[in-house]
Amino acid sequence: MPHCTGFGTDKPGSQAAHRGMKAEGGWAAVCTEYAPVSADSDESPYVSAQLLDGGDLANLALMTEAAHEHGALAGIELTHTGGHAERRQSRWPGIAPSQLASDYEPFIVPKAMELEDIRRVQGDWARAAREAASAGFDIVYVYGGHSYLLTQFLSPFYNKRSDAYGGPLENRARMWLETLEAVREAVADECAVAVRIGVDLTPGLDVNEALEFIRLADHLVDLWDVNVGSIAEWSKDSGSSRFFPEGYQLEWTGRVREATQKPIVGVGRFTSPDTMAEVVRSGALDLIGAARPSIADPFLPRKIEEGRYGEIRECIGCNVCIAKSEDGHHLGCTQNATAGEEYRRGWHPERFQRATNANRDVLVVGAGPAGLECAIVLGKRGFRRVHLVEAEGEIGGLMRWVAQLPGLGEWARIVNWRRVQLDRLRNVEVLTGTRLDAKAVREYGAEIVICATGAHWAENGLNAITHQPISGADATLPHVLTPEQVMLDGKRPPGQRVVVYDGEGYFTAAGIAELLALESYRVEFVTCLEQVAPVCDETL
């Protein structure tokens, strides 16, 4: 599936290596993230794979080579985001079907497109498709999902036009159909033409109208890529495991079959091989699309093919990949430490080179997520002996209790996958229930020592704003609780009014609050530390 990375055309090496790794892992096709075709769809300050000129093309061509090297198809998600584009670098005027403020970023008020603008964008799309074909792309998108320009034409929420491009559905569909025709003509038989469409939960567009559009366009499309939601209704697009079960989009995307003769690919957090097989067998989809699961394990298809199900590094749906791509401009993954580092660090999720100092003994202190990953990687790099020593009776660190928070059960995979790996590594020994102090570490006899002992909640209100403890925010008091006290020590508040103090960890506080609420406490939680001081006093 197309998905953001923070690489776009800005980091061509990272882009090519990341997609290439999936190709190597057996995915049949890999794709860029959204790739605007016009300067009035400049996505800055976000990072996109724009295709505006020969420089962009040269950068993107690296990715088609990486995909083809491993026998995968390469796709490019050509698009125009219309009334949502911020255009902070190009500074072109914004365009959309009608002059209406964007529901995604209300400061953007695009101009209503004139016929000349419509023709220009269609021309840009055809030009970009032709260039993409010349760079070796096998699949070109006419991407209108996420309530981008083509959906803006299709949806009466965005489209208030009174000309041939507004009004009844066949008019609102015109922009998309004409663009499809232009792109088909541009790439002829060189490329497959794919469409991504959000089939429901886009303002002004429900599944019935989407199906009608799919019927109208079916003869122009080689592959339907279907999902739900819009850019302003983002949570539904990439629902986290906390709130959305595996395959949650099928409620809507499962209906697409009735409107098309063409193959359908869909997403919605398909993480387990069993679910994938079941969905294809059911006939709902022909192809399984994966963004997050392919980041967590680029080798998922190959592992299925070889029957190595237990080795699949299954996505936990935490959405750190999205946060890092969007806000930090560099993809990362909680489950797969190599994701996004394939190029600049040369990391591979499955192949590990023997370390030059592998004849050493290593002591890793602490078997939380970091210590676990460290011991496994050192084991795979062939160190003579790796001792992973944990003070508690079980491995996992904070993941032993975080995964017990409401909705976070899938996060336990972080520990489970690593437990399986550790069992297979003869050179790694795990010792639990063994607390080492500095003296014991020195006397342990290891030539390399790695400290991965983690962090704990401050129990005195030490905070970012004052850099001092907060008087009254004292976790030895019965009415002040840290998440660890609640989850590990079973501490419970004495009354009906509770302050769950956890610094800035909003989501943990929310989970704790939910958990306590289930036990019938009235809960009030505090995320702004300045509010803590007046609340946390003895009168509570």
Place this chain on the structure above:
Amino acid sequence: MPHCTGFGTDKPGSQAAHRGMKAEGGWAAVCTEYAPVSADSDESPYVSAQLLDGGDLANLALMTEAAHEHGALAGIELTHTGGHAERRQSRWPGIAPSQLASDYEPFIVPKAMELEDIRRVQGDWARAAREAASAGFDIVYVYGGHSYLLTQFLSPFYNKRSDAYGGPLENRARMWLETLEAVREAVADECAVAVRIGVDLTPGLDVNEALEFIRLADHLVDLWDVNVGSIAEWSKDSGSSRFFPEGYQLEWTGRVREATQKPIVGVGRFTSPDTMAEVVRSGALDLIGAARPSIADPFLPRKIEEGRYGEIRECIGCNVCIAKSEDGHHLGCTQNATAGEEYRRGWHPERFQRATNANRDVLVVGAGPAGLECAIVLGKRGFRRVHLVEAEGEIGGLMRWVAQLPGLGEWARIVNWRRVQLDRLRNVEVLTGTRLDAKAVREYGAEIVICATGAHWAENGLNAITHQPISGADATLPHVLTPEQVMLDGKRPPGQRVVVYDGEGYFTAAGIAELLALESYRVEFVTCLEQVAPVCDETL
């Protein structure tokens, strides 16, 4: 002055051309923005002029060439941001004097630096300084303003160490002093060594302690660059004209003279030549630093030198430069349309090429900010006749009334500067009080017509969230007012309770509210449009 641009080392051409333009305009020295020396000060997702490797150096060297070409000195603001750095791309662990969450971004909890980290950062600084010298930089900074790493050591708010780098002032100053020594040794007599320090309004640091530090470090410093505020207390660093008068920082920076034998440069929105001369004559500063005023008019020094005071494009202090540099990653300016476009569009604020179609007559409809700028540029590009036609009795468009909002008086310079320019252009004619409809425009006889008729507030509550008018938000009702009705028509609310409806224009609403409050109305203003519906009904 060092200032952010969004160019950093990412857009070396824009960086070099922008600073080079100031050099051409007569500024004695130009400087990069903050330039981190270590990967644990990776500033992403912000854009900095990092100096980590030879690639960075090659990019930055373009700027020294551009500065030297016009006889200016080139400076580089070497720094480490310590506990504030987000490091979203490098992913190195954060470091700071003590393990305390950043007051700027509380999710960042850096590790307390070990002696090894201290030596490494000092070594990086010396290495970067040496490289900068080799690339032709004349001034290297040991920059500790904005509560960055060196100030974090100096301030007991950030520094809770118990070793030789914590405790009494001479210990807290040690990191900075040692870094200065290392940099001086690295660049010997090749470069001047400058220090920027926020002398007050940094947590834990007031002007008296800052002066003590300046005394301690004076023998190691060639130039003191002084300002106030921290990165978490940002509003004081670059105070907007709305809230801060010209030279507002002198209250604190004016005291630095008592602690140093070295030259002092300072900032704080010095926009007029008279103020600049007065400040230097008073002895408070030796050199006038300018970030915003040099963006608004790169040629300010040359115009002073040549006595062309009336031609100075004086900064209005709107801070759009900062918003565009930070959030959009590409500098821009309300007063100077060429700012940030020197490289990629080849725009020059003072030199205009004759247009190839200059033998045409042009009609510009609308003399607001856009129409004014357009007519002036076309006039300077030598068009035969430019007619600027305005429906109202005066030029200025919305700037006629926006500048009357509380605190926005300096924004009138947008119109005033352009009025002076228009008076000098023989080929531009201004017609006010002339409203043209489409027929009149067609019949006007111009070969080129430019429409710059601007925008008006919706009077029916049309909004981004519903894309529909809001029932009750009807500006023909006595208790519903648009800013234009208040400011241009003198409409006043009938009672004590007022909803100032202005879509998402928070600052305009605030200004209007303030204005009305001065006239003793009780004011409630609405920025979230979802709130408008229940409020704007007849019962109000």
